[in-house]
Amino acid sequence: MLTKYxxxxxxxxxxxxxxxxxxxxxxxxxxxxxxxxxxxxAGHFILLNAQFIAIxxxxxxxxxxxxxxxxxxxxxxxxxAIEHQKSNLIKITAVIAAGLLFVTITGATKKLxxxxxxxQVVTQIGMVxxxxxxxxxxFRLPFEVSGILFLSAMVGTVMLGKKTGx
Amino acid sequence: xxxxxxxxxxxxxxKMTFAERLYLPGIVSGMFITLKxxxxxxxxxxxxxxxxxxxxxxxxxxxxxxxxxxxxxxTACGLCALACPAEAITMVAEERKPGEEHxxxxxxxxxxxxxxxxxxxxxxxxxxxxxxxxxxxxKETVISGFHRDxxxxxxxxxxxxxxxxxxxxxxxxxxxxxxxxKKDKKQRHNRK
Amino acid sequence: xxxxxxxxxxSILLLSLLIAMYSTLxxxxxxxxxQDRFGPDRAGPGGIFQPLADGLKLFFKEEFMPAKxxxxxxxxxxxxxxxxxxxxxxxxxxxxxxxxxxxxxYFQVADINxxxxxxxxxxxxxxxxxxxxxxxxNNKFSLLGAIRASSQMISYELTMGLSIIAxxxxxxxxxxxxxxxxxxxxxxxxxxxxxxxxxxxxxxxAECNRxxxxxxxxxxxxxxxxxxxxxxxxxxxxxxAEYINMFISSAMISTLxxxxxxxxxxxxxxxxxNAVGIIGTFVLxxxxxxxxxxxxxxxxxxxxxxxxxxxxxxxxxxIPVAVINMILxxxxxMIFK
Numbered sequence: 094m095l096t097k098y099x100x101x102x103x104x105x106x107x108x109x110x111x112x113x114x115x116x117x118x119x120x121x122x123x124x125x126x127x128x129x130x131x132x133x134x135a136g137h138f139i140l141l142n143a144q145f146i147a148i149x150x151x152x153x154x155x156x157x158x159x160x161x162x163x164x165x166x167x168x169x170x171x172x173x174a175i176e177h178q179k180s181n182l183i184k185i186t187a188v189i190a191a192g193l194l195f196v197t198i199t200g201a202t203k204k205l206x207x208x209x210x211x212x213q214v215v216t217q218i219g220m221v222x223x224x225x226x227x228x229x230x231x232f233r234l235p236f237e238v239s240g241i242l243f244l245s246a247m248v249g250t251v252m253l254g255k256k257t258g259x
Numbered sequence: 260x261x262x263x264x265x266x267x268x269x270x271x272x273x274k275m276t277f278a279e280r281l282y283l284p285g286i287v288s289g290m291f292i293t294l295k296x297x298x299x300x301x302x303x304x305x306x307x308x309x310x311x312x313x314x315x316x317x318x319x320x321x322x323x324x325x326x327x328x329x330x331x332x333x334t335a336c337g338l339c340a341l342a343c344p345a346e347a348i349t350m351v352a353e354e355r356k357p358g359e360e361h362x363x364x365x366x367x368x369x370x371x372x373x374x375x376x377x378x379x380x381x382x383x384x385x386x387x388x389x390x391x392x393x394x395x396x397x398k399e400t401v402i403s404g405f406h407r408d409x410x411x412x413x414x415x416x417x418x419x420x421x422x423x424x425x426x427x428x429x430x431x432x433x434x435x436x437x438x439x440x441k442k443d444k445k446q447r448h449n450r451k
Numbered sequence: 452x453x454x455x456x457x458x459x460x461x462s463i464l465l466l467s468l469l470i471a472m473y474s475t476l477x478x479x480x481x482x483x484x485x486q487d488r489f490g491p492d493r494a495g496p497g498g499i500f501q502p503l504a505d506g507l508k509l510f511f512k513e514e515f516m517p518a519k520x521x522x523x524x525x526x527x528x529x530x531x532x533x534x535x536x537x538x539x540x541x542x543x544x545x546x547x548x549x550x551x552x553x554x555x556x557y558f559q560v561a562d563i564n565x566x567x568x569x570x571x572x573x574x575x576x577x578x579x580x581x582x583x584x585x586x587x588x589n590n591k592f593s594l595l596g597a598i599r600a601s602s603q604m605i606s607y608e609l610t611m612g613l614s615i616i617a618x619x620x621x622x623x624x625x626x627x628x629x630x631x632x633x634x635x636x637x638x639x640x641x642x643x644x645x646x647x648x649x650x651x652x653x654x655x656x657a658e659c660n661r662x663x664x665x666x667x668x669x670x671x672x673x674x675x676x677x678x679x680x681x682x683x684x685x686x687x688x689x690x691x692a693e694y695i696n697m698f699i700s701s702a703m704i705s706t707l708x709x710x711x712x713x714x715x716x717x718x719x720x721x722x723x724x725n726a727v728g729i730i731g732t733f734v735l736x737x738x739x740x741x742x743x744x745x746x747x748x749x750x751x752x753x754x755x756x757x758x759x760x761x762x763x764x765x766x767x768x769x770i771p772v773a774v775i776n777m778i779l780x781x782x783x784x785m786i787f788k
Contacts, residue, residue, distance in 0.1 A: 121524075121586060128579070148568040156575025157605055160582070164601050167586055167594060221564055221625055247770070254766050283649075286753065293752040297484045305489070 100140055107133035120166045124159060131155045145221045315431045318381045318396040320412070321374055322419050322427045326364050329421040332393035333372065334365035342388035347378035365391070372417060376401045376410040386432070392441070395429040455556050463540050463560065471694035472502040478694075478747050485751040509687040517680050521587040528584025529681065529688035535577040536692040539699045542566045544631050546712045546732030549725045558712075558732060559628060566627035567615055570703060571608070574658055577696075578604040581660075581667060584689070585677035596676030599758065600667035604658055606765040611654035613773035614647045617780040618707055631711035636718060639710040643783075646776045648708045650769055655700045657765070659693065662750035666758055701742035702735070709738050 110130035117123045131154045138147030228236045278284055304311050313319075324332050335352035353370035355363045362368075385394050404410060419427050476491065476498060483490025494500040516525060546558035563569055578601050585597025618640055619625055622633045634640055641648050657664040668676030675681075678689045705711055712731030722730070756764070 119521075121521075125524075125579075125583070132576075144563065144565050145568070148565050148572045151572040152568065152575050156572060156578075156608070160575075160578055160601050160605055163579075163582055163586075164598060167582070167598060251767055251770060254763075290748060290752045293485045293748065296487055297481075299487055301484075301487055301489055303488045305492075 096140055099136070103133045103136040103140065106130075107137070121163065124163045124166055127162070128155050128159045131159065142220070145224050313398050316434075317398045318383050319399045320376065320397060320401045321379075321385070321417055322395050322397050322429070323372065323414065323417045324393055324395060324429065325419055325421060325426075328361070328364075329423075330360075330362060330364040331368060331418060332364055332391045333369050334367050334391050334393070335369035335372070336367075336390065338388040338390065339385035339394055342384040343379075344382060344384060345378045345380045347375045347380075348385060349373050349375075369414070372414045374412050374417065376412055377407060387440070390441075392433075395427075395432055397427055397429065452554075456560060459545075459558065460541075460560055463545065464537065467537060467540055467695050467698055468691075470698050471691050472506070474694040474697060474743060475505060475690070476501045477743070478750075481744065481747045482751050485748075506687070509684050512683040512686075514685075515680070515682040517589050519589045520680070521589070524583045524587035526685070528580050528587055528677075529685045529692070530580075531583065532577065532580030532692040533688045533695075535573055535580060536695040536699065538573045539570050539703070542569055542627050543699070543702050543706055544628050544711055546735060547724075547728050549728040555724075557628070558728075562626055562628045565625050567619060567625045567630070567707075571612060571615075574611075575604075575608055577658075580692070581677045584681065585667075588677070588680035590680050592673045592675070592679045593677050596667045596669075596673050596679070599669075599673075600660060600677060603660075603664065603666060603761060603765075606762060607654040607657035607664075607769075610650060610765060610769040610773050611658065613770065613777055614650040614654065615707065617644055617647045617777050620777070620780055620784060627706055627711075631706055631713065634710040634713050636713060637710070637715040639708065639713070641708045644708060644776075644780070646772065647780075648704075650773050650776065651708065652704065653764075653769060655704060656746070656749070657761070659696045659700055659746075661693070661697065661746055663753040663756050664761060665750075665755060666761060669755060671755075697743060697746050698739065701739045701746065704742050705735060705738035711735055711738075 107130050110126045110133060113126040114123045114130065117126060131150060135147040135150045135155070138144070138150060326332050335350050337350060337352075340346075340348040340350060349371070350369045350373070351371040352367050355366050355368055381396060383396050386396055401410070419425070479501070480490035480498065491498040491501045494504045516522065541560040542563060544557070544559040544562075548555055548557035550556070581600040582597045585593040585595075585600070588594075618630065621640065621643060622630045624630065624633075630640075656662075660667050666676075667673075668678065670676075673679070678686055681689060712735040714731065714734040717727050717731070
């Protein structure tokens with residue numbers, strides 16, 4: 094019962110935040126609303142019993158990437174909203190593209206055979222133990238490859254810093 | 260170059276060893292230095308309850324002494340004003356009228372005697388210059404104020420009270436050396 | 452059980468606030484003692500009412516807001532900082548608990564199976580309070596402070612995570628309850644992870660914006676850093692949150708590396724379950740007190756880092772060392788288990 098209300102709360106919050114990302118005049122506000130949207134989505138993950146993904150979502154997206162976004166926006170000093178004059182051609186293109194996207198999504202959802210069974214959806218797959226087991230058994234290769242990718246990126250960063258620093 | 264103290268250290272830009280570059284030994288030794296201070300006796304004096312002791316011959320605000328019969332000693336010779344390196348002392352002299360013998364010891368006295376405490380550097384030269392043992396520096400401090408004119412001390416505040424109980428004790432400043440110095444006739448102001 | 456949890460939440464909340472309040476006094480007292488002075492001792496016996504006087508003063512100060520400040524964000528900044536500072540206390544096991552009328556009450560608000568990650572998430576969101584406040588003040592010093600805070604916290608969060616991974620590898624669980632239980636008695640993690648502890652300690656100092664990493668509020672360069680434009684209780688919230696962060700991070704350090712509420716000889720038959728419960732909580736607070744003191748001790752010993760030194764230390768030294776520590780731990784587990 095509570096879960097249902099929480100679901101609606103998080104959904105409304107996520108949609109509101111996403112809309113506000115587009116509506117806000119100040120770039121900083123957009124970034125902050127985007128963070129709010131991420132937090133709301135993390136709430137959804139928790140409702141799906143996927144705590145690990147929820148927390149990682151908060152750490153990585155809300156905690157690191159959005160902070161970098163905010164950082165950049167602050168450094169660029171985009172406080173004054175400069176409204177670029179857009180030509181009619183761009184406006185028409187944008188409307189057509191958005192319309193096409195809308196049609197595609199509606200079509201896809203209509204085709205999709207949603208069987209909503211609450212008991213089936215709530216699984217233990219999102220728990221850390223199960224997730225770890227799956228990652229290290231079924232998805233071992235992709236996991237290790239992505240791990241090496243991240244490690245090399247990190248080593249590369251440190252190396253770049255070393256070269257320019259000293 | 261001859262070092263003034265044996266505490267000076269020669270600066271060298273040698274490459275630091277690994278242990279030094281770790282900084283941890285340095286940090287730990289630094290922390291123990293501060294910890295030593297943590298247990299050290301505190302230098303603070305808790306002011307209103309406890310006051311810092313003044314030296315016996317502290318040079319604070321001045322007093323114009325009276326003699327044993329309660330007469331002012333000052334004769335307004337102006338030697339103190341002359342000796343004053345800060346030019347803080349001004350005075351106006353007046354002749355003693357008949358019937359004022361119980362007020363002034365000498366035939367001439369200072370009608371106005373002012374010391375600007377903002378100019379005064381409390382060097383004590385006025386005291387040394389005085390041939391009549393009239394002006395002395397005391398252990399009292401000059402009280403702070405909000406206006407400059409508060410610091411110009413006139414006779415009302417400089418002359419000590421005639422009441423024998425309220426006399427200001429300056430015996431500590433009248434050391435035998437000072438008395439001996441006062442008798443030295445080679446000093447110009449001690450000559451009659 | 453629900454009532455117990457509620458009591459626990461309220462008492463932890465009040466306790467954090469009280470401890471944060473008195474940390475300000477201890478900070479000043481300890482600063483004084485390190486500098487051969489007494490520190491504040493006028494308000495009440497030994498200055499015991501100084502925090503009340505300070506709080507009262509902050510309440511009566513003028514509420515100032517810069518003319519071109521972003522009003523909503525300006526208020527959101529300190530509120531968020533305060534909120535986030537109080538959040539982490541939920542997952543810390545405060546004691547082995549007591550048995551009352553047949554039910555065992557464990558002193559932990561929420562034993563979530565991602566405990567360590569939760570604390571990370573909270574810390575990583577914590578930077579928003581400082582950034583928002585610094586930006587909304589519309590002051591270049593505040594902005595510089597906010598930027599410094601964000602880059603510093605992102606850099607050190609990474610290292611912190613890497614140093615904790617070693618602990619998680621050893622315990623095999625992310626839950627703080629499991630981590631503490633695994634350190635039963637005197638089997639503390641510090642004996643296995645001295646390097647990890649040093650890295651974690653450094654990162655905790657950087658995350659709390661404490662000296663020698665207090666660059667976001669560096670007085671000599673940035674006036675007050677991100678809280679330059681803040682006054683009254685909004686400033687109070689920022690300062691208060693710093694002390695709560697210190698308290699919580701001391702608790703985290705004790706929990707992760709120094710066995711939390713565990714103490715030697717806790718299995719001796721002379722002690723009943725309830726006695727262990729009470730002594731355990733007391734021991735945990737002793738450890739927290741020691742680390743709180745260490746925070747202040749270091750603050751009044753070490754000079755502030757320069758900004759490039761901070762970044763060099765974080766990225767070029769601590770991260771490689773943390774990775775090496777992680778690999779060594781993995782090797783150790785492989786060999787000895």
